[in-house]
Amino acid sequence: MYSALAFLFTTIEMAAAIIGYAMQSQLIFYNVLVYGSPFFMLQNAFTSGSIIREQNPIYWGFLVFHLIKYFCIFRAQFIEDSNVLRTSALIFEALYIALSSYYLL
Numbered sequence: 001m002y003s004a005l006a007f008l009f010t011t012i013e014m015a016a017a018i019i020g021y022a023m024q025s026q027l028i029f030y031n032v033l034v035y036g037s038p039f040f041m042l043q044n045a046f047t048s049g050s051i052i053r054e055q056n057p058i059y060w061g062f063l064v065f066h067l068i069k070y071f072c073i074f075r076a077q078f079i080e081d082s083n084v085l086r087t088s089a090l091i092f093e094a095l096y097i098a099l100s101s102y103y104l105l
Contacts, residue, residue, distance in 0.1 A: 001080075002072045002073075002075040002076035002079060002080060003076040003080055003083055003085040003086040003089065004085055005072040005076075006069065006072040006073045006076045006085070006086060006089035007085040007086070007088055007089040007092075009065070009068065009069040009072060009089075010069065010073075010088075010089045010092035010093050010096065011089075011092060013032065013065075013069075013092075013096055014092050014095065014096060016028065016032045017029060017032045017033045017096070017099065020032055020033070030103075031058070033096075033099055033100055033103055034100065034103050034104060035059070035062075036058075036059070036062035036065075036066075037096075037097075037100035037104065038066050038097075038100075039097075039100055039101060039104055040100070040104060041059075041062070041063060041066075043104075069093075073089060073090070073093065076089070
């Protein structure tokens with residue numbers, strides 16, 4: 001169950017980044033890959049432009065999305081036995097983190 005949810009969430013975030021890149025939409029691409037990434041949220045957690053002071057609900061949505069996604073990934077890792085969906089979710093998340101890091105630098 002958690003493996004399927006983790007795979008669904010990581011597929012959604014990778015698909016959104018790929019669609020933003022394919023459509024050459026910088027708004028979609030950078031919102032998904034840079035401004036919505038966990039690294040960017042942690043870097044700016046307590047600055048003047050932090051998520052705590054943000055009025056735009058999309059960043060709160062990104063935060064909730066990442067919290068639910070990581071909960072599903074951790075539960076799939078600790079409870080369920082290894083399967084293709086969990087492995088694929090971990091690979092997609094590693095790719096997402098690598099791309100986020102690349103574009104943040």
